[in-house]
Amino acid sequence: MIQFFKSLYFGRRLFYALFGISTLFLLSFWFEILYSFTWILTSILLVLLFTDIITLYSGSHIDADRILPEKFSNSDENRVEISIKNSYGFKLNAEVIDEIPVQFQKRDFLRSADLLPHNTLSFEYFLKPLNRGEYVFGNLNIYITTFLKLAKRRYVFNKDQMVKVYPSFVQMKKLDFLAMDQKISLQGIKKIRRIGHTMEFEQIKEYVRGDDVRTINWKATAKHSNLMVNQFQDERAQPVYSVIDCGRVMKMPFEGLSLLDYAINSTLAFSNVALKKKDRVGMLVFSKKIDSLKKASARLSQLNHIMEALYNINTGYLDSDFSLLYSRIKKNLSHRSLLMLYTNFEHMSGLKRQLPFLKALAKNHLLVVIFFENTEITKLTEVAPQNLSESAHQTVAEQFAHNKKLMAKELQRHGIQTLLTPPKDLSVNTINKYLEIKARGLL
Incomplete structure (x- = not known):
């Protein structure tokens, strides 16, 4: 009985009818002829209401399922499918309320649909996560009504489904075609640089x-x-490492994603292309300590190991220790490797503090420093100022944008490969830089 009352709801039509009957009872105080007529309407409404309830609880039922992918791709549209099977012998109207994970902050999800008798209805919707981690779906609530729409019966399905959000493997697959440049692999065209007895x-x-x-x-x-x-x-396979800075400089958000998430998505896409190019890929994550180190390998399973390692990486609030990075690389990476270093510098002073360690890394390895344009500042420089205050802001923004270019020139002056890129173009530009290095035979 308790379950019955928990599942029983009333529709708007019933409340509209009750409001109308109440109004007629009020008017019958002055017009007595309405009194008997109103009681007749009340009786008819009660009969219809009980008929509606009995019909909904007549022994038939509906089945529903929320079909989730094995994992979600961060910063991409992910498909969620809802399937509803109607076992009733008549047409129903259904209102579907899915309890979406709290990370999306979406509390107004509602879909209405007509369920044909003894038929199955499926529809889909898409979610775009902006953070890695575990996302928990709540109840799948379905409210069914007959054509009278006086009463509703509630069904609850799929309690507490969990899906993990991984770095953007969708973006990785989209950029897979960049590894298919047949000209690079043709004999006599690709440049080969041999140093020593490899x-x-x-x-x-x-x-x-x-x-x-x-x-x-x-x-x-x-x-x-x-x-x-x-x-x-x-030796054909060259060791290639993605080195990710997890310090506070990577917390800065652009279009909903932090710089760290952009770097993680790029690492996955870049590692996939490098594996297709027969290189050995590895990964190193650092901040005040070395958070993760995956030695370079050409195995197909290496990509899954990197994805699992990237899944739980988060930024801290302290500056990263580049001296620790240098000592760990010197200790663990004995062969000359390509190091794709994802970090960020906003001021020339910050670059100069780390420059000695970057120069030391570049002596034994091919170092590519990847840092980011501040696209919000770039947008500000492109807007025509309307007053003196906006003109002053634009002057400061132009100075910041110019400093970024000066930092790139400073790194290049010391023989360090540099990539200055907008966050949204990071994956494509990183892969293109890697392909350029392979084509020029620098590694």
Whole structure:
């Protein structure tokens, strides 16, 4: 009985009818002929109401399901499907209220639909998350009514469904085509830069005249009683690392996403392209400490490992320690690698504090410093000032924008590759920079 009353609601038509009947009872105080007529209307309304309730609770039911993807892609439109099956033998009207996760701050979700008898209805809607993490859906509430719309019956489905929001794998798939440049892989066109003896072990074989005696494997020779040599092949896969700064400078938001989220989305897309180019990809995340380090690997599973590691990364409120970054890279990365460093500098003084460590990194590795244009300031410089105050603001904005270009020139002057980009174009520009480096044979 308690469940019955919890599921029973009344429609607007009933309240409109009750308001009209109340008005007629009031008028019957002066016009007595309305009194008996109003009681007849009241009786008819009660009969219709009980008929409506009995019809809704006649033993038939509806089934509904919220179909979620395995994971959501951050900063992209993600599809959510609602499926409703009507087991009643007549047409129903349904109002669907889905309890969307609190992160979206959406409290007015309502969809109305007609349910045909013994039929299934499906519809979809899209959600765009702006933060990584766990998103919990609440109840899927469905209120059904007959054509009378005097009473409603409430159904509740799918309590507490959880979906995880990962870095933008949708963006990664969209940019996958950038790895399909066939010209780069054609023999005789791609530039190859060889430094030293970069060879990978392939197999052990018997010595034949002309083999390098320096490659003799003495242990294998002792076992086989014949001279055995190690055979090597040219090392093709180069180590490529995405280095992400998680300090306070990466908290700045643009169009709903923080700079850190832009960097994370770019790292995933860039790593996918690098794997397609047969390079080994890795990742390092740092702030006041080293938060995560994934050694470079060319395995297909490496992309999933990077995605899982990026899932829980958050910014802090302190400045990052670039001296710690330098010492950890010097200790753990013995081979010359491509380092794509995602960070941000707003003032020349901030760059100069970190410049000695950046120069030290660039001595042993190919370093690309990626930092961001302040697009809000750029917009301000493009607006014609209307008064003296706006003119002063525009002058300051132009100075900030000019400082960004000076910082890029300063890094280039010290032989450090630089990429200054708007946040929304970060992934495309980063991949293009990587492809440029591969084409020029700098790594």
